[in-house]
Amino acid sequence: MKKKKRSKITPVIGLQWGDEGKGKGVARIASKLSKNDLIVRFQGGNNAGHTIWHKGKPYVFKLIPSGVFGKAQIHLGAGMVINPGALLQETKTIPKNISFLNRISISPHAVLTLPTHILLDSVSEQKKGKKKIGSTGKGISPSYTDLIMRKALRVGDIFHNDFKQKYDKLSLEHKKMLSKIFQYKVKNKELKENEEKFWHGIKFLRKLSVINSAKLTERTLKNGRKIIAEGAQGTLLDLRFGNYPFVTSSHTIASGIGTGLGLAPSSIGGSIGIFKAYTTKVGEGPFPTELGGLKSAVWCRDKNFSHEKEKFYNLDPNSKNEFEQGIALRRLGFEIGAVTGRLRRTGWLDIPLLKYAININNATKLVLTKLDVLNGFKIIKVCTGYIINNKKTAEIPFDLSRENIKCVYKSFPVWKGKLSDYGGKLPKEALRYVKFLEKTLRAEIIYVGTGAEEHHVVERYW
Ligand code: GDP
Ligand code: IMO
């Protein structure tokens, strides 16, 4: 009997601190897939914010895979944490003419985020004071903590009669923790709104197709169909291999697909690694190439400094003052968090971090996004290595926070005018930058992002 050739899953992974443009990347790939192919999320929850532009409008996906506007099947995998109310809310943002309820499925193993998880997240962050992580406050860490503690509620539990009983028990346990550990007394009405949303969400989940991720992905690969695994967050936010403790609570790297979907490593193909032409970071923690250093970190942490307020600041991408240059980069790249609206910290591209991420994810193809944001700069810089204890190195240390890192930079002149003035081609200065990155990172850049919309790209090896 002639067997169909078994395919491998293609991970699409962020190579930096998240927000690299994974949503747009996945949406582009999805537009080329057929109805028997599959797009899956394998980790994370609604801490993710993946923006895609569809027919001139922006959509931000948090739990639903960004390929929803295509034809392929979509699946919320076992490694995810699901806030049912947030999922229901998100489905309502999808235009009526897009039928997706017949294409979406969810794993029974995915963990449920309860309203009390969200409260635990924000209260525990507040208690940390200066040591806070800068969590998105969506309850991600407490939800995964309950999984590790072997007491989480999962999607499969909602079909059993004792679900409400189990919910009440876990919720009460959380309230006791809040009061005993964090000295926080939950007020009667405080959870009401989120609880109502939760139970509406549960009703919606009960109508969805529930299927074991391992079974679904195995069947799809056996049939020779394509699977795209849409990563959330980025490599430097991985629980184990990111810059701990300033990380998220899931495995964001390609090998997270193994446990996140129940797939053997041999089923995971080379990754498509996505990175911006510069670096951004939301939340706390070290950031070696940050423009404006600590001043920028403190500025972006402060809730009083909104994107609106920054408009009064001098917008000069060529300012000699790096702090101001960082603000210009943030404003030109519209770098505000898609989930929390926080200012994203900005800095130059960091080659040691990228090399680390490319290796760890086996990224065999790269996507460079937001090159157009550098229009208007005269010179851009790239960090090619670090100086730590007077020694030059291109390797990142065990803990970026513990080291006094000085960055070594290489400068590149920038093209005149806008990338869009060059008739779909890259000007020679941009090409030089792209080729330098390909040579240094030892992988092909399959396309370069030149704007937010799906067609705003210059294809190279697509
Ligand atoms: P994700 O979390 O990795 O999906 O990225 P986000 O959606 O959080 O942030 C990326 C932002 O950049 C979104 O607003 C995108 O619309 C936008 N974007 C993606 N690629 C490009 C690009 O090449 N140029 C510009 N100007 N914007 C882009
Ligand atoms: P996407 O998928 C950027 C950051 C938070 C915080 C840390 C921990 O859109 O790229 P958590 O809520 O997970 O406990 O927060 O991780 N973070 C992200 N930063 N993009 C994301 O997702 C992020 N998801 C979490 O800002 O520093």
Ligand code: MG
């Ligand atoms: Mg994002």
